[in-house]
Amino acid sequence: MKNLIQVKKLTHIYSDNNYGIKDITFSVQSGEFIILAGKNGSGKTTLLRHLNGLLSATSGEILISNNPIEKNIVEIKKKIGMVFQDADSQIVGETVFDEVAFGPENLKWERKLINKKVESTLKLLGLTQLADRNPATLSGGEKRKLAIAGVLVMEPDVILFDEPFSNLDYPAASNLLSLITKLNKNGITIIIATHDIEKVIAKATRMIIMDDGHIKQDGVPDQLIKITEQYGIREPCSSKLNLGIINWAN
Amino acid sequence: MTPFIYKQGSSILHNLDTRYKFVIMCLISMGILKALFPALAIISIVLIAAMLSVGIKPLNSFNHIKYFLILLIFIFISRALTTPGEPLFSVFEVPVSNSGIKDGALVSIRFLIIMLLGMIFSHTTKPSSIKSAAEWFLKPIPFIPEKRASLMIGLSIRFLPLIIEQAKQVSDAQKARCSDNQKNPVRKIARLILPILKKTFQTADNLALAMESRCFSEDRTDPEFNKSGYEIISLILTILLVLILILF
Numbered sequence: 449m450k451n452l453i454q455v456k457k458l459t460h461i462y463s464d465n466n467y468g469i470k471d472i473t474f475s476v477q478s479g480e481f482i483i484l485a486g487k488n489g490s491g492k493t494t495l496l497r498h499l500n501g502l503l504s505a506t507s508g509e510i511l512i513s514n515n516p517i518e519k520n521i522v523e524i525k526k527k528i529g530m531v532f533q534d535a536d537s538q539i540v541g542e543t544v545f546d547e548v549a550f551g552p553e554n555l556k557w558e559r560k561l562i563n564k565k566v567e568s569t570l571k572l573l574g575l576t577q578l579a580d581r582n583p584a585t586l587s588g589g590e591k592r593k594l595a596i597a598g599v600l601v602m603e604p605d606v607i608l609f610d611e612p613f614s615n616l617d618y619p620a621a622s623n624l625l626s627l628i629t630k631l632n633k634n635g636i637t638i639i640i641a642t643h644d645i646e647k648v649i650a651k652a653t654r655m656i657i658m659d660d661g662h663i664k665q666d667g668v669p670d671q672l673i674k675i676t677e678q679y680g681i682r683e684p685c686s687s688k689l690n691l692g693i694i695n696w697a698n
Numbered sequence: 699m700t701p702f703i704y705k706q707g708s709s710i711l712h713n714l715d716t717r718y719k720f721v722i723m724c725l726i727s728m729g730i731l732k733a734l735f736p737a738l739a740i741i742s743i744v745l746i747a748a749m750l751s752v753g754i755k756p757l758n759s760f761n762h763i764k765y766f767l768i769l770l771i772f773i774f775i776s777r778a779l780t781t782p783g784e785p786l787f788s789v790f791e792v793p794v795s796n797s798g799i800k801d802g803a804l805v806s807i808r809f810l811i812i813m814l815l816g817m818i819f820s821h822t823t824k825p826s827s828i829k830s831a832a833e834w835f836l837k838p839i840p841f842i843p844e845k846r847a848s849l850m851i852g853l854s855i856r857f858l859p860l861i862i863e864q865a866k867q868v869s870d871a872q873k874a875r876c877s878d879n880q881k882n883p884v885r886k887i888a889r890l891i892l893p894i895l896k897k898t899f900q901t902a903d904n905l906a907l908a909m910e911s912r913c914f915s916e917d918r919t920d921p922e923f924n925k926s927g928y929e930i931i932s933l934i935l936t937i938l939l940v941l942i943l944i945l946f
């Protein structure tokens with residue numbers, strides 16, 4: 449395994465002297481499935497936006513495959529995709545098809561290639577039937593899938609998810625989790641930021657706990673699950689009842 | 699569903715290249731503005747046939763433009779009352795002339811037919827191809843960044859409904875807290891506008907981030923146009939039709 453992402457002493461101070469994140473150091477290996485856990489305001493979103501090159505650090509640095517992130521920012525955004533928390537405001541296209549084509553059009557791919565890639569991505573995610581639909585008319589789960597499609601079509605190595613399960617009902621959440629697991633099995637590195645670890649913990653290979661802008665714990669989910677509540681993260685019910693970790697999806 | 703919204707279909711008009719459809723619509727509109735009654739009868743028949751062929755029910759569609767029809771009646775009345783000419787009868791001492799009635803009818807029927815034309819166009823054309831066609835037409839015009847313009851068209855089509863939805867949510871949330879008690883309309887609007895603006899800016903911010911995260915660039919792949927093969931013949935028929943409209 450090789451170091452895909454290295455974060456070194458990363459600090460971000462927002463304009464009004466608010467600390468977003470402080471002195472973050474960790475690295476990500478290719479193929480990992482990481483939960484970035486933490487209560488609201490702990491700095492998860494800020495960290496993810498740095499990894500996607502949307503924010504620039506106050507101090508510290510990020511290396512992607514040993515190159516500084518600033519060096520080729522477009523290439524980084526293509527390699528490291530991001531699915532935002534609010535699906536409604538990240539969908540740009542007027543139809544499902546156009547939405548998925550948006551990224552490749554920005555990269556100025558040939559129209560033929562775009563059509564081919566969009567079709568295969570829609571097929572992979574089971575969205576082919578919806579290709580001509582207006583995204584506004586989709587269900588919450590379908591919108592989330594569409595947001596993933598828009599990122600996946602650019603063939604990323606890593607996908608960052610910011611609170612992907614918020615506002616999803618049980619079937620949609622479990623469906624989404626199976627999809628994310630499938631992507632991980634296909635070799636895509638996954639980082640999921642969430643305050644609600646119950647749904648994902650069974651699939652994760654690693655859990656990083658953030659609090660107050662710092663990384664407080666970094667380890668195997670099994671070993672951290674009992675101490676999450678001291679960082680304001682709810683321990684999964686099954687674990688509380690000493691039933692271990694229960695799978696939300698197959 | 700209103701017939702003004704694009705609906706998937708496989709009619710000739712659905713498949714026609716949007717750029718040709720644009721040109722055809724413009725030509726027919728210009729023809730209509732010059733057309734007199736016999737010509738208007740012809741174009742009405744053509745448009746009703748077109749409506750049937752793309753799956754709009756003509757009678758049903760009148761239901762969706764009833765407010766517009768009221769406007770037309772107003773136009774008709776004001777034309778009838780203000781056009782000078784030989785008085786036919788008078789309403790409250792205001793003389794109504796034969797030529798006034800004719801003129802009013804002509805103007806309102808022309809408006810109505812252009813409305814139907816627009817309805818057929820928007821019913822059969824994807825918003826995204828309208829955007830692409832606009833980009834194509836703007837391309838040769840200097841100093842207009844056509845990619846940016848088409849992006850703006852696309853984003854408005856996409857986000858207007860969302861903003862309206864948010865505005866409705868804000869208004870409902872305030873009604874739930876008895877905002878109806880506030881009688882001063884200025885205060886009422888001020889209370890409504892601020893949260894709506896805040897939400898809209900927030901949405902715009904998120905959108906900008908999401909676009910940036912997907913490598914946004916103005917140097918993008920050009921739009922694609924699909925030809926159905928009926929473009930040239932449609933254009934020729936349109937020109938014939940417009941000649942008939944003008945000459946009759």
Ligand SMILES: Nc1ncnc2c1ncn2[C@@H]1O[C@H](COP(=O)(O)OP(=O)(O)O)[C@@H](O)[C@H]1O
Pocket residue numbers: 462463464466467468469486487488489490491492493494495
């Ligand atoms: N745009 C911003 N301007 C100022 N402060 C911000 C901004 N975004 C986040 N913060 C602050 O940074 C901290 C971390 O926030 P965030 O990364 O959103 O946390 P999380 O995603 O874990 O809820 C919070 O204290 C928050 O108030």
Ligand SMILES: [Mg+2]
Pocket residue numbers: 489492493494610
């Ligand atoms: Mg967050």
